[in-house]
Amino acid sequence: MDEQDLLIQRFLDDDLTPEERVAFLQAVDTDPLLRRRWLNLELVVAETAQLPRFAPSSRFVAQVLAKLAPASISPWDRLRAAMTVPRILEWNLAGAMAMVCVAVVAVVGLLRFVPDRIVEVPVPVAGSQAQTASLAPGQGAKVFVRFMLLQPGARSVSVAGDFNGWDPGQTKLEQSEGGVWTAMIALKPGRYQYMFVIDGKQWIPDPLAIDGAGDGFGAQNAVLDVAI
Structure with missing residues (x-):
């Protein structure tokens, strides 16, 4: 991941200070490469929003809920689990989505090199x-x-x-x-x-x-x- 990809990810993660956000938007306006990546990202987001949404069947929902239903755990088991469970790194959903978007943007950016005279x-x-x-x-x-x-x-x-x-x-x-x-x-x-x-x-x-x-x-x- 280069500096521009990292900057875009930090912007999406809301990990920039107000001054850095202003500097990022100014860079998008002046840097052609960064502007193209940002516009590609906006295009991906806009097209993703147009994708059809399918409601899962009631049978599928029931099966998922049955598997997610917590089993009955005794107080002793809860205490033992709390003392023995390993530390787990927090999953940053926004960061993961940003990485996916950047990957998609990279693909879209490569497609931009294809001549646009043929569809x-x-x-x-x-x-x-x-x-x-x-x-x-x-x-x-x-x-x-x-x-x-x-x-x-x-x-x-x-x-x-x-x-x-x-x-x-x-x-x-x-x-x-x-x-x-x-x-x-x-x-x-x-x-x-x-x-x-x-x-x-x-x-x-x-x-x-x-x-x-x-x-x-x-x-x-x-x-x-x-x-x-």
Whole structure:
């Protein structure tokens, strides 16, 4: 723990004199590094206050209270415990919380070095898997969607849909172990129809697709809803 971390902890513990508290606040205003740490701490506290609060179940409360209920102790046992119990250092809850906050602030401070031009958020994708969407300034949001098909005997697999003009040659899947074919493409939020093309001639819908739609020629297209 460096001097700035110790100073922040002492401030949170109310362990500074009035003059030292004034000097600390002045240092926060003039020192860019200390100010960033302090603002990060305020951000952590503010976001922590927004976390949902869950009430424990009555059964859990009853079990905890049952374990905390003191057993009946005789006066002799109390006297013997008082004479033989070892000294225990007092636990400073405020100090412990400050140390936790400083640790979190250190992590947040490291995250500050990541370029803020890319924001990552979890989104659903095809095949009931999860990937990441990258949002860049000045560009439309896109979702990286992973297509997956199990075809051990296929020589080639591609995907064709309204996102690539129904051209099987644009999006080819790569084969991995076990005959699993996969491909990942970036799509804008919306509703898409697609089919897999095996060996360049056999068109089949995605067996993992949640929804489907007729193609107007008696076949069924797979439907993919992309949202953020």
